[in-house]
Amino acid sequence: ENIFDRSRMAPKTPIKNEPIDLSKQKGCTPERNPITPVKIIDRPQPDPWTPTANLKILVSAASPDMRDREKKKELFRPIENSEQSDTPDSLQYDIVDDSAVDEFEKQRPSRKQKSLGLLCQKFLARYPNYPLSTEKTTISLDEVASILGVERRRIYDIVNVLESLQLVSRVAKNQYCWHGRHNLSQTLKMLQDAGELQYGELMTSQHKEQDLEYRFGERKKAVIPDSQDRPLLDFSEPDCISASANSRKDKSLRIMSQKFVMLFLVSKTKIVTLDIAAKILIEETQDTGDHSKFKTKVRRLYDIANVLTSLGLIKKVHVTEERGRKPAFKWIGPVEFPENTDELRGHSPASNPLPETQRGASARYQTSTTGKQRFTRHASFNSAQPCEAARRKVSSEPNSPRQERQACIVNSDENCSKMINLAAVCRQKIEEDTGSAKKSNITLPVSLLPVPGDSDFCVNPLPQAVFPVVQADVPSFSLPIGISSQASHPSIPAASKTENGKPTLVPNQPFLCFPSSSLFMLCGGLQENSMSEPLPTAGDLGSRSAEAQAAVPPTVCQKRSSQKCSSPSAPGDDEEPAAKKQTLEHSDLPLSLVVPKKPESPKAESSPGSGCSAAVHLETNHLDLASPAAPETANKESTKPLDCQEQGKQSQKKDPDDPPPGSEHISKENANQPFQPQYLYVQPTAGLSSFNFLFSANQAPGAISLAANQMPSLSVPCVMVPSAALASFPLVPFTSALSPVPDSSFSAAASTNFSVSSLASTTPVFISTTAVVTPKVSPTPSADPQQPAHPALHLSPVLTRSCSAVKLDSSVCMGHPVTLLKLQQPSSAPLTPKSIRPAHHEAFFKTPGSLGDPVAWKKNEGTQTRNASSVQRRLEISSTSPD
DNA sequence: CGCTCCCGCCATGCC
DNA sequence: GGCATGGCGGGAGCG
Numbered sequence: 001e002n003i004f005d006r007s008r009m010a011p012k013t014p015i016k017n018e019p020i021d022l023s024k025q026k027g028c029t030p031e032r033n034p035i036t037p038v039k040i041i042d043r044p045q046p047d048p049w050t051p052t053a054n055l056k057i058l059v060s061a062a063s064p065d066m067r068d069r070e071k072k073k074e075l076f077r078p079i080e081n082s083e084q085s086d087t088p089d090s091l092q093y094d095i096v097d098d099s100a101v102d103e104f105e106k107q108r109p110s111r112k113q114k115s116l117g118l119l120c121q122k123f124l125a126r127y128p129n130y131p132l133s134t135e136k137t138t139i140s141l142d143e144v145a146s147i148l149g150v151e152r153r154r155i156y157d158i159v160n161v162l163e164s165l166q167l168v169s170r171v172a173k174n175q176y177c178w179h180g181r182h183n184l185s186q187t188l189k190m191l192q193d194a195g196e197l198q199y200g201e202l203m204t205s206q207h208k209e210q211d212l213e214y215r216f217g218e219r220k221k222a223v224i225p226d227s228q229d230r231p232l233l234d235f236s237e238p239d240c241i242s243a244s245a246n247s248r249k250d251k252s253l254r255i256m257s258q259k260f261v262m263l264f265l266v267s268k269t270k271i272v273t274l275d276i277a278a279k280i281l282i283e284e285t286q287d288t289g290d291h292s293k294f295k296t297k298v299r300r301l302y303d304i305a306n307v308l309t310s311l312g313l314i315k316k317v318h319v320t321e322e323r324g325r326k327p328a329f330k331w332i333g334p335v336e337f338p339e340n341t342d343e344l345r346g347h348s349p350a351s352n353p354l355p356e357t358q359r360g361a362s363a364r365y366q367t368s369t370t371g372k373q374r375f376t377r378h379a380s381f382n383s384a385q386p387c388e389a390a391r392r393k394v395s396s397e398p399n400s401p402r403q404e405r406q407a408c409i410v411n412s413d414e415n416c417s418k419m420i421n422l423a424a425v426c427r428q429k430i431e432e433d434t435g436s437a438k439k440s441n442i443t444l445p446v447s448l449l450p451v452p453g454d455s456d457f458c459v460n461p462l463p464q465a466v467f468p469v470v471q472a473d474v475p476s477f478s479l480p481i482g483i484s485s486q487a488s489h490p491s492i493p494a495a496s497k498t499e500n501g502k503p504t505l506v507p508n509q510p511f512l513c514f515p516s517s518s519l520f521m522l523c524g525g526l527q528e529n530s531m532s533e534p535l536p537t538a539g540d541l542g543s544r545s546a547e548a549q550a551a552v553p554p555t556v557c558q559k560r561s562s563q564k565c566s567s568p569s570a571p572g573d574d575e576e577p578a579a580k581k582q583t584l585e586h587s588d589l590p591l592s593l594v595v596p597k598k599p600e601s602p603k604a605e606s607s608p609g610s611g612c613s614a615a616v617h618l619e620t621n622h623l624d625l626a627s628p629a630a631p632e633t634a635n636k637e638s639t640k641p642l643d644c645q646e647q648g649k650q651s652q653k654k655d656p657d658d659p660p661p662g663s664e665h666i667s668k669e670n671a672n673q674p675f676q677p678q679y680l681y682v683q684p685t686a687g688l689s690s691f692n693f694l695f696s697a698n699q700a701p702g703a704i705s706l707a708a709n710q711m712p713s714l715s716v717p718c719v720m721v722p723s724a725a726l727a728s729f730p731l732v733p734f735t736s737a738l739s740p741v742p743d744s745s746f747s748a749a750a751s752t753n754f755s756v757s758s759l760a761s762t763t764p765v766f767i768s769t770t771a772v773v774t775p776k777v778s779p780t781p782s783a784d785p786q787q788p789a790h791p792a793l794h795l796s797p798v799l800t801r802s803c804s805a806v807k808l809d810s811s812v813c814m815g816h817p818v819t820l821l822k823l824q825q826p827s828s829a830p831l832t833p834k835s836i837r838p839a840h841h842e843a844f845f846k847t848p849g850s851l852g853d854p855v856a857w858k859k860n861e862g863t864q865t866r867n868a869s870s871v872q873r874r875l876e877i878s879s880t881s882p883d
Numbered sequence: 884c885g886c887t888c889c890c891g892c893c894a895t896g897c898c
Numbered sequence: 899g900g901c902a903t904g905g906c907g908g909g910a911g912c913g
Binding site: 111114115116151153154173298299302303306327 | 886887888889890891897
């Protein structure tokens with residue numbers, strides 16, 4: 001094929017190249033020449049007068065179609081193979097000057113014929129995919145250029161992309177070494193790893209481009225700095241590295257190529273639209289983002305895409321969105337590479353699953369990144385994949401509201417200098433974030449809302465990443481009141497550390513930094529109490545509970561990091577030790593708040609009385625707030641239960657005062673509950689500032705109902721709650737701040753209601769561990785024999801009030817704890833699903849639904865699972881526009 | 884008309 | 899100054 005084309009193409013370029021050619025190509029020339037005399041070709045165009053020129057003109061005018069046809073034939077002939085006889089026919093038409101025509105054609109191959117993709121194919125055809133190790137193939141740019149009949153410039157385009165994948169390496173000036181695909185999988189793996197670090201968050205939600213775009217905006221800030229210039233992976237390969245090559249400033253095309261590939265590898269769908277890729281790349285570059293740059297980026301991406309297409313790694317597709325049809329590329333190359341894999345990482349947080357090489361790459365990457373982001377990354381909370389998750393989170397978070405940032409800052413413990421860094425980062429981000437100045441106090445990532453019914457609500461602002469976690473842990477909520485007594489558990493951020501040492505949470509920190517996230521996920525274990533079917537996951541539950549315990553306080557961060565939580569894991573056990581917290585015990589029992597699905601009404605009813613206006617409303621929902629804890633739990637689960645325990649311990653130790661009272665309890669409760677319903681809380685961003693949307697992640701629609709006045713209970717999965725309603729809920733920052741407070745104090749603290757309003761308005765983040773408050777207590781206990789009773793349940797007076805509004809008792813009360821995870825839209829990045837993802841990634845990312853399901857459900861049990869699909873839908877809705 | 888993306892000017896940097 | 903690289907964007911081909 002190449003030859004064939006070459007001959008044709010040759011005519012043109014040769015001329016230009018000739019000078020060059022002379023030196024290098026000897027063999028080639030002869031071949032080319034035969035085809036067409038250079039001059040002839042040239043003249044025609046320039047010279048209208050020449051006979052040929054006239055013909056051309058005529059032809060084109062007369063039958064452009066034909067011309068095209070022929071061109072096509074030529075183009076495809078090689079590829080398709082046969083084009084055949086047609087040609088002749090066409091020629092006939094033209095007749096007179098077939099020759100002329102032909103020449104014309106030859107002279108002016110169609111654009112397609114000259115496409116970079118085709119050129120690349122020709123280029124690749126010259127070299128074996130898997131060259132023998134022994135033989136080293138060197139490539140001379142000039143030679144190739146002349147052979148292929150193109151200018152050198154074009155060869156650079158190809159070579160740069162190939163070099164980014166290590167198919168070739170530059171040996172010396174004008175000399176490249178052909179490696180073939182031997183290293184391709186390894187390279188891709190590295191890119192994948194690096195990509196996860198960098199883009200994990202982004203891609204997670206990818207399937208919805210909307211989300212992506214959406215996030216991008218948010219993310220930009222965060223991510224930006226990263227690697228900007230530097231090549232993600234510097235392959236200067238060993239063999240043939242030319243000194244000069246490395247030194248040179250960055251080769252943007254090469255870097256872009258790597259990043260582009262990374263996007264595919266990180267993407268769940270394996271489909272990346274050009275505009276999204278361009279946006280991402282631009283953002284990273286910090287370019288202003290003006291339109292022209294975008295266009296330029298896209299042009300470059302086309303160049304890269306053409307080469308990758310020739311390599312058989314991607315193919316062009318179209319993605320239709322609401323907005324319309326967009327050009328996109330789908331990865332058709334290898335998806336899995338032997339060693340790497342997120343899962344691995346997830347499994348063994350401590351150890352890096354990644355191959356050393358990758359690791360090295362990632363390490364470099366990290367180091368390279370200077371900015372805040374990186375630090376944040378390092379700070380990674382605890383997710384199983386500590387580092388990555390953390391990083392991701394961080395990056396994503398940029399937007400986190402100041403408050404959050406502050407929180408972060410506050411806590412930094414010894415644990416982490418890292419944490420500190422994070423805090424700083426957070427701050428910056430926050431500052432950056434314009435929009436999100438959400439709640440002031442709220443900083444806390446997690447707040448628990450006591451729901452009227454007993455359900456506890458925990459709201460965790462989770463970054464996207466969080467979702468996954470959600471499932472896990474709802475239990476945490478339970479605690480509501482436990483606060484006081486239980487409060488003793490300090491929420492321990494420490495737990496977070498687990499994995500990599502990333503302390504997800506800073507031990508003492510009262511606050512977690514959350515980027516402002518637009519979404520909160522509520523996790524509630526809804527169980528029907530009694531019913532309960534126990535979820536298959538009994539074990540899980542237990543673990544959960546444990547997790548919950550630990551998690552509770554610090555949870556938020558942890559959760560995120562942990563993502564896993566949701567999943568299966570059940571590390572919970574570890575926590576148990578924490579025994580302190582009864583949770584474990586409870587865990588077995590489903591928290592159950594009975595309530596599940598219908599509950600609303602009852603609760604609502606009950607709630608009425610109670611004072612907590614707002615809170616009450618929510619209560620109806622029956623949601624239990626697993627809240628913050630959940631995340632943690634998740635994390636724990638995924639990784640290690642131990643952590644959780646530790647966290648708890650630590651927390652206690654450190655912050656006796658702080659101890660997030662609720663957390664433990666919550667955890668218990670949560671534990672008890674087999675499932676917790678999870679809800680996604682969507683921040684009102686755009687226009688709907690006043691509304692909050694709750695989507696049940698797991699569950700059946702209906703499951704949630706918002707009682708309260710404002711919110712009519714909906715059977716539908718999604719519930720919109722006026723922000724006001726939420727406001728009413730007392731949110732307790734579960735962080736140390738609250739937690740620390742002794743019961744009494746705690747209660748007070750707890751009692752404090754965060755005005756949701758603030759949340760609602762802007763950033764909704766809040767999570768209180770303490771929040772746990774939930775009245776549930778009573779119910780819970782009942783439910784769980786084991787539990788110590790807990791007083792914990794009792795809400796502090798204040799809490800109670802708020803809680804009271806909610807009824808604990810009512811069947812509803814039991815309410816599954818729900819955790820809200822808030823995802824910060826913008827900043828969310830940090831936590832983004834992606835981070836979580838590693839462990840579960842699929843579930844999470846796939847869809848919100850998946851979130852709930854995947855992790856917890858799937859693993860734990862299939863039965864109860866809620867349909868991911870439904871969830872997804874919901875999410876989608878939210879993402880796009882709530883209505 | 885808008886997506887693609889070829890073409891080649893010209894900046895950058897090394898020699 | 900020459901040459902190797904490669905960023906960049908105008909503007910044309912193509913559907």
